[in-house]
Amino acid sequence: MLTSMTGFAARTGRADGFTWGWELRSVNGKGFDLRFRMPDWLGGLEADLRKQVGASVSRGSVSLNLRIAREAGENAVEINEDALTRVLDAIAQIEDRAGATGVNLTPASASDVMNFRGVMDAPQNREASEELLTELRADIAPLLASFNDMRAAEGASLHAVLTRQLDEIETLTRSAHDMLGQRSADMRANFQAAIARVMESRAEMDEARIAQEIAVLAVKSDVTEEIDRLHSHISAARDLMASGDPVGRKLDFLCQEFNREANTLCSKAQNAGLTEIGLALKVLIDQMREQVQNVE
Known part of the structure; x- marks a missing residue:
């Protein structure tokens, strides 16, 4: 089953x-x-935290935020003496400088001083107790479990979507194969016309060159290899999705290979029906690649 890179807990x-x-x-x-x-x-x-999260997540941009505050109570407010001294010294220096230059300043109130950063947050700048650290560490496992549950649920949805898209790609690929028989009559006419054009230049070409040109035309019109590769890619994608491993990168690469074969199929089609199938494949492959971008 797949796992999504998108999650929250x-x-x-x-x-x-x-x-x-x-x-x-x-x-x-x-x-x-x-x-x-x-x-x-x-x-x-x-x-x-880095060790635990890294053991659970292999890919994605992950952020872990912790907001912590002392509970309200008698000891909830403490003064950071060092910070207070620095602030008062700075205020005195500013007032002395302002007085020397004839600038009148409004006196700072106690509430003004309290609002300076660090003056009233001494409790959260002290060394954490072992009890606090132990409780915080104990929170990570259930937090990760909830996070991974969401990623797994998202992954199950992705698995269903990608499976459906692979089924549609497989159906179109089989249709392309079935159309080869119907296409042969058109191809025969096109092939004969191409040979005729080659033969018109026969006076200027030797037999070996003619045979070479005919072989090139035959290769350019054959899409059997592309269809076989599409079937192979479908099988490889299903195997990756069933592996249970983080396969997002591999699926992304496989989508590129899918697209390569669909492009070649379109370029070789020389048939309206086969071209239509090739274009439908390209649309499906692009949609599949968009979903793959979410897979871990």
Whole structure:
């Protein structure tokens, strides 16, 4: 079964006087790109998170965000003494400079000082307790499980769509093969006309050259190989989809090969019905490739 690169999961928790919320999301990507957004004082978590997410996801642009805050209560508000000192010193320096130049400033209020970054966020800049880190690490497994459930559900939908598209491609490919008999009469007339044109130049060409030109015309009109390759690609795509492995890149490459054969079929068709089938194949292959871009 296929897995989608698109997924989302969220989870909340609380421990050691803190509440938090996780958000894990991913979108399409050519490779695996994992980005974190979390407070610096929890930086020690990153190695564990990268290992766990990397073991579960092989492709896609993934972002993991953690928002954490101290629970409301008596100790919820603390002053960062170092930050407060820096802010007050900076205010004093600015006021001294302004006074020396004759500029009058409005005095800063306590609420103004509190709003400076870092003054009131000391609780979230302290070293995380082992209890908090343990609880946060324990949250990752269920978060990933929910995330992967969504990706699997999306993958099942992709599997159904791609299976239907492969069925339609197979039907068109069989129709192309069945049309070869009906096409032979038109091809015979076109072939004879081409030979006649070659024979008109016979005086200027030797027998070996004539035989070579006829062989080239025969090769250019034969689409059996293209039809056989389309059948082979269909079988390969089904095998990849059933493997259970991350096969998005391989399916994308296979779509290019599908398109190559459809293009050649159109260029060799020399028949309205076969050309119509070739164009229908190209449309289906483009639609299939759009879906493949979502496969991990």
